[in-house]
Amino acid sequence: FELRIKSESGKILTCEFTAVPQVKNGQVINIIGIARDITERKKSEDILRRERDKAQQYLDIAGVILVAIDANQKIKLINKKGCEILGCCEEDIIGKSWFDIFIPEKSREDVKNVFVKIMKGEAEAVEYHENSVVTRNGEERLIAWHNSLIKDDEGNITGTLSSGEDITEHKKAEEFIRNILETVDEGFIVIDRDYRIINANRAYCTQVNMPLESVIGKHCHEVSHHISKR
Numbered sequence: 001f002e003l004r005i006k007s008e009s010g011k012i013l014t015c016e017f018t019a020v021p022q023v024k025n026g027q028v029i030n031i032i033g034i035a036r037d038i039t040e041r042k043k044s045e046d047i048l049r050r051e052r053d054k055a056q057q058y059l060d061i062a063g064v065i066l067v068a069i070d071a072n073q074k075i076k077l078i079n080k081k082g083c084e085i086l087g088c089c090e091e092d093i094i095g096k097s098w099f100d101i102f103i104p105e106k107s108r109e110d111v112k113n114v115f116v117k118i119m120k121g122e123a124e125a126v127e128y129h130e131n132s133v134v135t136r137n138g139e140e141r142l143i144a145w146h147n148s149l150i151k152d153d154e155g156n157i158t159g160t161l162s163s164g165e166d167i168t169e170h171k172k173a174e175e176f177i178r179n180i181l182e183t184v185d186e187g188f189i190v191i192d193r194d195y196r197i198i199n200a201n202r203a204y205c206t207q208v209n210m211p212l213e214s215v216i217g218k219h220c221h222e223v224s225h226h227i228s229k230r
Helices: 039-061 080-086 098-102 105-119 168-181 202-208 220-229
Strands: 002-006 012-024 027-037 065-070 075-078 128-134 140-151 157-166 189-191 197-200
Touching: 012 039, 065 080, 075 080, 098 105, 105 128, 105 157, 140 168, 168 197
Parallel strands: none
Antiparallel strands: 002 012, 012 027, 065 075, 065 157, 128 140, 140 157, 189 197
16 A cells, blocks of 8 residues: 655655565564655656646547557557547547448458558558548548558568548538539639649530540649630
């Protein structure tokens, strides 16, 4: 057991005590006590605890999923946003198999096999990829993942740390716009702030007599020049 005691100088110490009964003729005649000063260890533990809690606060305010998976495919860490998207509390997630529980069945084996190869060093980790997760209520959410490897002091791969952004609604909006644009006869394009084309419908590609892959990335004035030529 542990006790806080005051030394003769008035200093408060934390000590760890072990008490062993001394028995003679079946009777306890006294108790031998051993005390060890663990004050500095306790201070170190308190510092580590505060740093851990601070780190957890940073993780919890992040607007993306943060999840760490060990080499055994078990979840070692997940933040508040991850719990919200998966629809589970942290206690129901930590220690569980990421792939068997939170990856849709149709893609589970493929995703798991890639992870196994990465852990064995047989495949390179992909920094960015998109794949779905399945929530507690069975809904699938599309996540854009950024990944990094976790290694021990010897450089051995021990797991992965990933951040993921839920892009489900964004993808739905893109698909909705794409379907609308393909149903009209007028040419439509989507441009970024530098006036470069990031999307175009079939009618526009017909107007400029260029395939979509040649249109994407070009300045809109450059491509529109083809229309004026015609």
